Amino acid sequence: MAPLTPRLVVPIDVKKKPWEQKVRLHNRWHPDIPPVADVTEGELFRVEMVDWTGGRVRDDDSADDIKFLDLTITHYLSGPLRIVDAEGVPASPGDLLAVEICNLGPLPGDEWGYTGIFERENGGGFLTDHFPSARKAIWYFEGIYAYSPQIPGVRFPGLTHPGIVGTAPSVELLNIWNERERKLIETGHESLKLCEVLHQRPLANLPTSDNCLLGKIQEGTAEWQKIANEAARTIPGRENGGNCDIKNLSRGSKVYLPVFVEGANLSTGDMHFSQGDGEVSFCGAIEMSGFLELKCEIIRGGMKEYLTPVGPTALHVNPIFEIGPVEPRFSEWLVFEGISVDESGKQHFLDASVAYKRAVLNAIEYLSRFGYSKEQVYLLLSCCPCEGRISGIVDAPNAVATLAIPTAIFDQVSCNSPTNCFLDILKDVHFIYCCAFFHVLNKNRRTRL
Structure with missing residues (x-):
C-alpha cells in the first residue's frame, strides 16, 4: 500500500496574522506552553509556518519595514507538538528526540522571501559599524533557484532549511537560561566587546511580555502574565536547539534534540530558502513562510547515552545534527x-x-x-x-x-x-x-x- 499523505498538524493562512491562525502560534520558550497536537513516533506529518516576522515585511522596494521592525516579536513558531510512541506513551525527560526532515519548501502561492540589514539603532548586525542603515532585498523563487531585482546578475539554488527546531526547556533549564543571560547583561558591558561594536547591540534579550504570543494561553489572564514574564526569547540557540540557523539542515537531515519535558514539546519556524554561514546581516537568510514534513523517533534514555554534558548540570548538553544527502553542488x-x-x-x-x-x-x-x-x-x-x-x-x-x-x-x-x-x-x-x-x-x- 502506498504511504499516506503527510498529516497536516499546523496549517497556516498567510493572509492572517500569527494570532489569528487556526492553530495558535507562539514566540517564546516555556515548559507550560501547551502542545497544539499529538504526533506519533514514526508518523509522517506536515507543519506549516509563517515567516519569522509573521508577515510584517512586505514585497516592495522600501526598507522601512526592516528599519522599524519591532524585535520583541521574534520568532513566530509552529507548535509545540507532543511526541508519543505507538502505545501513546510520551517522550520523557532524558530521552533523545530524533527529528528527520523528509521534505520542505515555501508555501504554495507565497514563493518569495527577503533579506535585510537592520538599522544600527534597531539590532544592527555583524557589520553594524560599516553598514548602519536598513536595507532590503526581495527574492523570487523559480523552483530551486532564487533571484533578486535588487541584486541583479545573481541566481543560485537554495539550500532550504528551518532556522529553528527545538524542544521546550524544563523549569530548571529555563531558570538557568534567564539567570546566566541576566548576569551577562548586568556585568558584561564593562568587559565584553565583539569586533568592537557590541556596545551597539544588546548583550542578551531577557523575557518581556511585549508582543508575547503563548499559543493556547489567553492573553491577559494571570497564567499568561506569569509565563510571559518568565518565558525565554527565541533569538539565540541554546541547549534545546532553537535558533541555530544551520543552513545544511535540509532534506534528509536529522536533528537529535534533548528532551526536557514530558512529550518533548517540539516547535519549529524561521524558514529560510537559503543562507550563508554566519547569516551576517542578522536578518541575513532569505526569510520566507514555508512547510516541513517530518518524522520523529524517541530514543529512550538517549541524553545520557549519546550526549555528554559540558557544564555544571546534566542539562548542559547540545543537540547533534546529521546533515542530509541533498544539497547544491559547486566546483569552483x-x-x-x-x-x-x-x-x-x-x-x-x-x-x-x-x-x-x-x-x-x-x-x-x-x-x-x-x-x-x-x-x-x-x-x-x-x-x-x-x-x-x-x-x-x-x-x-x-x-x-x-x-x-x-x-x-x-x-x-x-x-x-x-x-x-x-x-x-x-x-x-x-x-x-x-x-x-x-x-x-x-x-x-x-x-x-
Whole structure:
C-alpha cells in the first residue's frame, strides 16, 4: 500500500496574522506552553509556518519595514507538538528526540522571501559599524533557484532549511537560561566587546511580555502574565536547539534534540530558502513562510547515552545534527581569508569573530569592484550558499577564518554583444589569473540599493 499523505498538524493562512491562525502560534520558550497536537513516533506529518516576522515585511522596494521592525516579536513558531510512541506513551525527560526532515519548501502561492540589514539603532548586525542603515532585498523563487531585482546578475539554488527546531526547556533549564543571560547583561558591558561594536547591540534579550504570543494561553489572564514574564526569547540557540540557523539542515537531515519535558514539546519556524554561514546581516537568510514534513523517533534514555554534558548540570548538553544527502553542488570557489587584526590595525588574541569579520569585509571590498554596491554584497553574503570556516584557532596571536563563495552563483547570462551584456568578461590580466570566472558588471545596467 502506498504511504499516506503527510498529516497536516499546523496549517497556516498567510493572509492572517500569527494570532489569528487556526492553530495558535507562539514566540517564546516555556515548559507550560501547551502542545497544539499529538504526533506519533514514526508518523509522517506536515507543519506549516509563517515567516519569522509573521508577515510584517512586505514585497516592495522600501526598507522601512526592516528599519522599524519591532524585535520583541521574534520568532513566530509552529507548535509545540507532543511526541508519543505507538502505545501513546510520551517522550520523557532524558530521552533523545530524533527529528528527520523528509521534505520542505515555501508555501504554495507565497514563493518569495527577503533579506535585510537592520538599522544600527534597531539590532544592527555583524557589520553594524560599516553598514548602519536598513536595507532590503526581495527574492523570487523559480523552483530551486532564487533571484533578486535588487541584486541583479545573481541566481543560485537554495539550500532550504528551518532556522529553528527545538524542544521546550524544563523549569530548571529555563531558570538557568534567564539567570546566566541576566548576569551577562548586568556585568558584561564593562568587559565584553565583539569586533568592537557590541556596545551597539544588546548583550542578551531577557523575557518581556511585549508582543508575547503563548499559543493556547489567553492573553491577559494571570497564567499568561506569569509565563510571559518568565518565558525565554527565541533569538539565540541554546541547549534545546532553537535558533541555530544551520543552513545544511535540509532534506534528509536529522536533528537529535534533548528532551526536557514530558512529550518533548517540539516547535519549529524561521524558514529560510537559503543562507550563508554566519547569516551576517542578522536578518541575513532569505526569510520566507514555508512547510516541513517530518518524522520523529524517541530514543529512550538517549541524553545520557549519546550526549555528554559540558557544564555544571546534566542539562548542559547540545543537540547533534546529521546533515542530509541533498544539497547544491559547486566546483569552483573564491576564498577570502581574515585574521585577528581589526580595521584599525589593532591586534586581537585568537579572536575568531574578528577574523571572520575581516574575511567578510575582504569579500565585500573585492566584489564591490565589479559594479555592486557594498550593501548589495553584504546582503548577498548573508543569504547565498557561501561557506564559513574557522581555519586556525591555535597559532597565537591570530585566529584564521575563511569565507568561500561559489562562483556559479553569478549568473553568466547570454547576450548579443558585449555592450549589451549585464556581465562582461574581465579584461585585467591579473584578475583573470586570480579568478577568470568573475565578470565586470555593465555600468549602464548597474542597480544599487
